[in-house]
Amino acid sequence: MITMVRNISRWFKANRFMGKCTVIGVLLAFVAVACLGQLASVQLLNGKSTAQAATASRTKTVTISAKRGKILDTNGAVLAQSVERYNVVADPELAQTFIPTDCTEKTAGNCQQIDGQPVGTTGAAAVARLLAPILGMDAKELGALLSGTGQYVVLKKEVTPEVMRSIDDLGLNGCVYGELSSERLYSNGTLMGALLGGVNDEGEGVAGIEQMQNAVLTGTDGYKKYERGGEGVEIPGTVTESKDAVDGSDVELTIDANVDWYVKKVLSDAKEQYKADWAIAVVQDVQNGQILALEDTDQYEAGSDDAKLNTSRAVSQTFEPGSIGKVFSMAGMLQSGAHQLTDQFTVPGTITKNGQTFKDATQHGDEHWTLAGILEQSSNVGMVMAGENFSNEQRYEFLSKFGIGQDGLGLPGESDGVLTSAASWDGRTQNTVLFGQGYATNALQVTNAIATIANKGVKQQQSIIKSVTDANGHTEDAKTGEPTRVIDEQVASQMMNAMESSAEHYSKFAGVDGYRVAAKSGTAEVAGSDGRLTSIISDWSGIIPADNPRFVVTVVMKDPQGSYGGLTSGPVFKQISEFLMQKYEVPASTPRTDAIAVTW
Amino acid sequence: MTATVRSARSHAAPAGREHEMAAPAARPQLRVVEGGRVSGGIVGGFHKAITWTKTRSTPLLHVVFAVVFLIAVLLGSLALRTQMVQNSFEASQVQSNISKLTQDVDDDQAKLDALEASLPEKAQSMGMIPQQGSISIDLSGYQATGGQSQ
Numbered sequence: 001m002i003t004m005v006r007n008i009s010r011w012f013k014a015n016r017f018m019g020k021c022t023v024i025g026v027l028l029a030f031v032a033v034a035c036l037g038q039l040a041s042v043q044l045l046n047g048k049s050t051a052q053a054a055t056a057s058r059t060k061t062v063t064i065s066a067k068r069g070k071i072l073d074t075n076g077a078v079l080a081q082s083v084e085r086y087n088v089v090a091d092p093e094l095a096q097t098f099i100p101t102d103c104t105e106k107t108a109g110n111c112q113q114i115d116g117q118p119v120g121t122t123g124a125a126a127v128a129r130l131l132a133p134i135l136g137m138d139a140k141e142l143g144a145l146l147s148g149t150g151q152y153v154v155l156k157k158e159v160t161p162e163v164m165r166s167i168d169d170l171g172l173n174g175c176v177y178g179e180l181s182s183e184r185l186y187s188n189g190t191l192m193g194a195l196l197g198g199v200n201d202e203g204e205g206v207a208g209i210e211q212m213q214n215a216v217l218t219g220t221d222g223y224k225k226y227e228r229g230g231e232g233v234e235i236p237g238t239v240t241e242s243k244d245a246v247d248g249s250d251v252e253l254t255i256d257a258n259v260d261w262y263v264k265k266v267l268s269d270a271k272e273q274y275k276a277d278w279a280i281a282v283v284q285d286v287q288n289g290q291i292l293a294l295e296d297t298d299q300y301e302a303g304s305d306d307a308k309l310n311t312s313r314a315v316s317q318t319f320e321p322g323s324i325g326k327v328f329s330m331a332g333m334l335q336s337g338a339h340q341l342t343d344q345f346t347v348p349g350t351i352t353k354n355g356q357t358f359k360d361a362t363q364h365g366d367e368h369w370t371l372a373g374i375l376e377q378s379s380n381v382g383m384v385m386a387g388e389n390f391s392n393e394q395r396y397e398f399l400s401k402f403g404i405g406q407d408g409l410g411l412p413g414e415s416d417g418v419l420t421s422a423a424s425w426d427g428r429t430q431n432t433v434l435f436g437q438g439y440a441t442n443a444l445q446v447t448n449a450i451a452t453i454a455n456k457g458v459k460q461q462q463s464i465i466k467s468v469t470d471a472n473g474h475t476e477d478a479k480t481g482e483p484t485r486v487i488d489e490q491v492a493s494q495m496m497n498a499m500e501s502s503a504e505h506y507s508k509f510a511g512v513d514g515y516r517v518a519a520k521s522g523t524a525e526v527a528g529s530d531g532r533l534t535s536i537i538s539d540w541s542g543i544i545p546a547d548n549p550r551f552v553v554t555v556v557m558k559d560p561q562g563s564y565g566g567l568t569s570g571p572v573f574k575q576i577s578e579f580l581m582q583k584y585e586v587p588a589s590t591p592r593t594d595a596i597a598v599t600w
Numbered sequence: 601m602t603a604t605v606r607s608a609r610s611h612a613a614p615a616g617r618e619h620e621m622a623a624p625a626a627r628p629q630l631r632v633v634e635g636g637r638v639s640g641g642i643v644g645g646f647h648k649a650i651t652w653t654k655t656r657s658t659p660l661l662h663v664v665f666a667v668v669f670l671i672a673v674l675l676g677s678l679a680l681r682t683q684m685v686q687n688s689f690e691a692s693q694v695q696s697n698i699s700k701l702t703q704d705v706d707d708d709q710a711k712l713d714a715l716e717a718s719l720p721e722k723a724q725s726m727g728m729i730p731q732q733g734s735i736s737i738d739l740s741g742y743q744a745t746g747g748q749s750q
Contacts, residue, residue, distance in 0.1 A: 081706075
């Protein structure tokens with residue numbers, strides 16, 4: 001052993017250079033072995049977990065937003081739709097380090113300039129100057145936002161993709177980027193403003209039809225799991241998991257935007273002409289209960305804060321219908337057998353009952369009117385006289401059956417009105433209900449009650465949603481309640497006859513050339529802003545054509561100059577009806593030959 | 601030490617006795633084959649490998665084919681993978697373009713819808729008014745005259 005060491009030592013002394021090389025070689029071999037060991041440790045022993053950690057660090061799950069469904073009118077015209085927008089977001093800390101690149105031949109396509117001139121500054125100011133003309137904002141305002149601390153500030157919301165692309169083209173080194181969002185666009189401005197309602201920042205319906213149909217309109221978000229490159233872009237072919245977004249369903253309304261536009265125009269003109277506080281109109285298809293137009297004079301832009309905070313006056317405004325209510329009571333009298341339209345009455349100008357005095361709108365002596373004549377003359381006294389054989393319970397029953405004080409379309413903020421039970425009526429109310437006072441209703445309820453008579457005594461369930469079409473194009477008609485018979489067909493026919501006589505009373509103001517009209521006007525005193533009975537509701541609800549009912553049009557105005565419904569709301573009905581007859585090419589009426597006598 | 605290996609190979613088929621007796625077979629020409637046991641070193645190893653590949657079970661051609669095939673597969677796989685990645689990038693680009701175009705189409709459609717919705721308003725501002733009243737012609741009792749239409 002000692003000999004061997006001596007030999008090696010001797011060899012080293014003899015080969016000094018070789019010895020050094022050998023030592024270094026051995027050291028390098030150790031290093032190589034260590035590296036190999038580490039490599040084996042990383043690749044073989046911990047390889048799997050390391051690879052997983054690396055993949056996880058660059059894997060991202062991105063939500064694919066579903067598009068909210070459209071709201072369409074009955075002809076497919078778009079009333080509301082969602083489009084993609086971007087929120088422009090900046091990283092102020094990065095923006096403050098931005099140095100623009102002057103444009104030369106070499107830097108063409110990757111440089112910044114303003115109107116062909118160098119930016120002239122650096123940092124946040126440079127970014128602000130470049131962005132200002134594209135975003136349409138003040139450069140100083142942008143500069144202030146970009147000079148703040150932190151790494152996230154929203155510069156502008158809901159910019160168009162076109163604008164976002166212009167920002168991308170600036171080459172701002174990632175200090176300004178876009179976050180995908182959406183904007184709800186309403187094509188028709190103030191048309192059906194509060195009725196359509198609006199959505200909040202999260203895209204959820206918070207008012208009107210947007211709220212009512214939110215579940216249907218809202219889609220289901222999808223997602224995509226993929227690996228990202230250095231700048232956050234997707235590495236193609238690395239998608240490991242994904243689920244497509246399912247867009248929300250489109251909702252088709254029964255509303256005809258053309259009719260609605262005209263109704264709104266006529267109402268606005270009438271409001272100005274008669275100096276009314278507001279006006280409401282409803283157009284309903286008699287045969288299926290579908291609402292063709294639902295408008296008022298409020299000028300709320302759909303989707304605006306006003307539209308979200310307010311409810312369509314057509315469904316929220318309640319009022320005493322006034323003399324239109326006589327139609328419902330009289331139909332009840334006929335149906336219950338209490339009277340016939342030909343029953344004869346001697347009607348004085350006033351009558352006292354239960355210690356309460358009732359009078360007609362105009363003073364008159366004793367008049368010889370039939371029951372049809374009482375409706376034609378709109379006599380309160382006559383109704384009180386005819387109500388002798390018509391019990392309070394029957395009065396309540398028929399008002400309820402006609403839909404007064406009952407559920408309507410189910411729109412958010414919709415008011416059902418007030419119809420208290422017969423037992424709670426005092427001595428005056430139990431008679432005022434005969435001529436449309438003492439209870440509150442809305443324009444929709446009045447319209448459907450009149451449509452019940454037009455539809456041969458059968459009350460249709462009103463609807464404003466026609467159908468729903470899902471993302472796959474499958475269309476499903478909206479479900480409506482079963483029709484219910486309120487009065488017999490013959491009774492309905494008689495009421496049509498009486499209402500036609502009533503309409504002829506105002507034919508000079510509300511008649512429609514070529515068409516027979518069955519209608520009833522109403523005028524009721526209601527509480528004004530001072531809480532006293534200082535305001536007037538003037539309304540009119542008519543069926544056209546009377547010989548083959550197609551539409552019911554109801555017009556309600558508050559405090560119009562001219563007061564009487566037949567003189568204010570009647571002419572508005574006439575204008576709307578003329579438009580309807582033209583648009584739907586309704587054949588002209590045949591002459592009336594079966595009028596029931598109104599006097600005796 | 602060099603050893604010369606002689607080998608003689610007869611190409612004649614085994615003959616029958618009659619044939620043998622009729623004409624004596626010509627003796628094949630013998631020749632010297634060099635090589636055989638080659639000296640050691642790299643050249644020797646190569647020759648050994650060649651010799652080994654000449655055996656019936658592992659001919660050289662098979663090995664060459666196998667190597668070529670492996671290389672081809674590797675290169676093909678690489679080419680396909682490269683092409684696939686390239687296609688993925690292109691698909692990604694196309695998808696991005698589709699998204700942009702869809703955004704533009706949606707935007708333009710929204711503008712068009714708004715313009716269509718504003719048509720009645722525009723018509724009204726131009727002085728156009730909807731038809732008021734209806735025009736109906738009562739043809740009851742009408743009798744066509746005898747004249748022929750021109």
